Amino acid sequence: MSKQSPSTDTQFMDKLVSLCKRRGFVFQSSEIYGGLNGAWDYGPLGVELLRNIKEAWWKDMTHRQNIEGLDAAILMHPRVWEASGHVENFTDPMVDCKQCKARYRVDELLNGLSIKKQKEILRQIDESYARLNDVEIAALFSQLPEADPRSILKLINCPNCGNKGTFTEARKFNLMFKTFVGPVEDSSAVVYLRPETAQGIFVNFLNVQGASRQKLPFGIAQIGKAFRNEINTKNFLFRTREFEQMEMQFFVKPGTDDQWFEYWREQRMNWFVRFGMPKEKLQWHQHEPGKLAHYAKNAYDIEFKFPFGWGEIEGIHNRTDFDLSRHEQYSGKGMKYFDEETKEKFTPYIIETSAGASRSFMAFLVNAYAEEEAPTAEGTMETRVVMKFHPKLAPIKVAVFPLVNRDGMPEIAHKIEEDLRTHLPVFYDDSGAVGRRYRRQDEIGTPYCITIDSQTLGDQTVTVRDRDTMVQERIASDRLVSYLMDRIYKF
RNA sequence: GCGGGAAUAGCUCAGCUGGUAGAGCGUCACCUUGCCAAGGUGAAUGUCGCGGGUUCGAAUCCCGUUUCCCGCUCCA
Secondary structure, eight states: OOOSOHHHHHHHHHHHHHHHHHHTSEEETTGGGTOOTTOEEEOHHHHHHHHHHHHHHHHHHHSSTTEEEOOOOSBOOHHHHHHHTHHHHTEEEEEEBTTTOOEEEHHHHHHTSOHHHHHHHHHHHOGGGGGOOHHHHHHHHHHHHHHOHHHHHTTOBOTTTOOBSOBOOOEEEEOSOEEESSSOOSGGGEEEBOSOSHHHHHTTHHHHHHHHTOOSSEEEEEEEEEEOOOSOOBTTTTBOSEEEEEEEEEEEOTTSHHHHHHHHHHHHHHHHHHTTOOGGGEEEEEOOGGGOOTTOSEEEEEEEEETTEEEEEEEEEEEETHHHHHHHHHHOSOOOEEETTTTEEEOOEEEEEEEEHHHHHHHHHHHHEEEEEEEOTTSOEEEEEEEOOOTTTOSOOEEEEESSSOTTHHHHHHHHHHHHHTTSOEEEOOSSOHHHHHHHHHHHTOSEEEEEOHHHHHHOEEEEEETTTOOEEEEEGGGHHHHHHHHHHOO
């Protein structure tokens, strides 16, 4: 985690959150009702930035001959989540120690005990267990907590404070939001809000493959909301209950999975760098082999250096044939692929690239934020706040100012504004001193500002001011569109 | 879920041991402008997070609750 002082980190985040609200990037959800924990709304500038990020991802991923797009429903058949393992594995029974307030997952608490200790506990429950051997003990011990966790928990000391009998009752947290289809709220009508978009891709594997006539290897990309009933939300947009994912699942022949895994790792890391993230703010985190999720053969996260520490913004996982095999098993429908060339039939392996759109949004915000010393009209220095977004991601691409509101400058400025607006998001501003208008645009990351001055009246040129260098260039107004489009979209 | 801190105008905050709410910045209008935020005049804006209680009277005291931040926990 970050080694910066906590106060600095907190101050940075406070400033960012404040700017987000003040300028319309992010608002708290349901604010007038006191807010809803872990939910945020994207304001006028935020939605532009978010859409630009998703658009950049979508183009990069789907403008390839071997990747197809998809937009699956958020509500899916409940059996999907049994097959995926979410019904089972998203449920973690937890207990708290009432004495020292430590919290534990019950399974980890119990499995952490020595065989000797387990044997002792079992004997206290029933003397007849004493004659079982170690293997039988272990087997029994792994089942008992499910049946009757309470009696066992009473006999265990808290690993932290050593007290016995201080645990709360085990509570189950299923991280999936549950709701009901139709008017009857009974168990047969239960559906879940998807906790990940991936399953919508897996279950459509053969639909997409057949419809698009793709051959392996190929991928399916999707952007969409997902929901997890997190126990704790945290760190602004980083851990929320509703969030958006940008996922691509790449289907490959087993045996070629390792090389595709490496290919996509490189591709995805480069994407973040290409859109302005410095390499030193990004790092790989490999999941330790012993701690891999049930489906994974290999897993790396791309982490971004947030003010509160390194945090995952994308996971690249080798999911093996787990998902398709499970869906084949649970649905009874064949999910295998037939290779016409080799006449082989097999279950493809899946390389997953799963990026958080919301988390990327926040990472791009954090990365863009800069405070610089800039000279004022009087020649003194003062701080200017600049959001140094990549031009493609910037919510507003160009601002248009008449230097003063007379001599026909506003009329020319409005004409230029309208011409540009058919190509780009434009902001017109004629209030106050021009320096103030520049700074306002800096704060929302507008890469270019155009000013119409008295020289414009004579030769139809305008100044174009660069956000990062603050340097101005004089451009003929009829060349503006190509000048801007070149700098913003072509590279 | 536990512990700590916080919540007053759009933002940052002041408001003492209870006496019907303030500043700066920002916003808007008009004037002024001559290229990097603080020229002038005027204006709008708050059930002091929400709900109870104590009191003649609560932003202030008490209880509950919500949200945000920090730490723990958690993060298939």
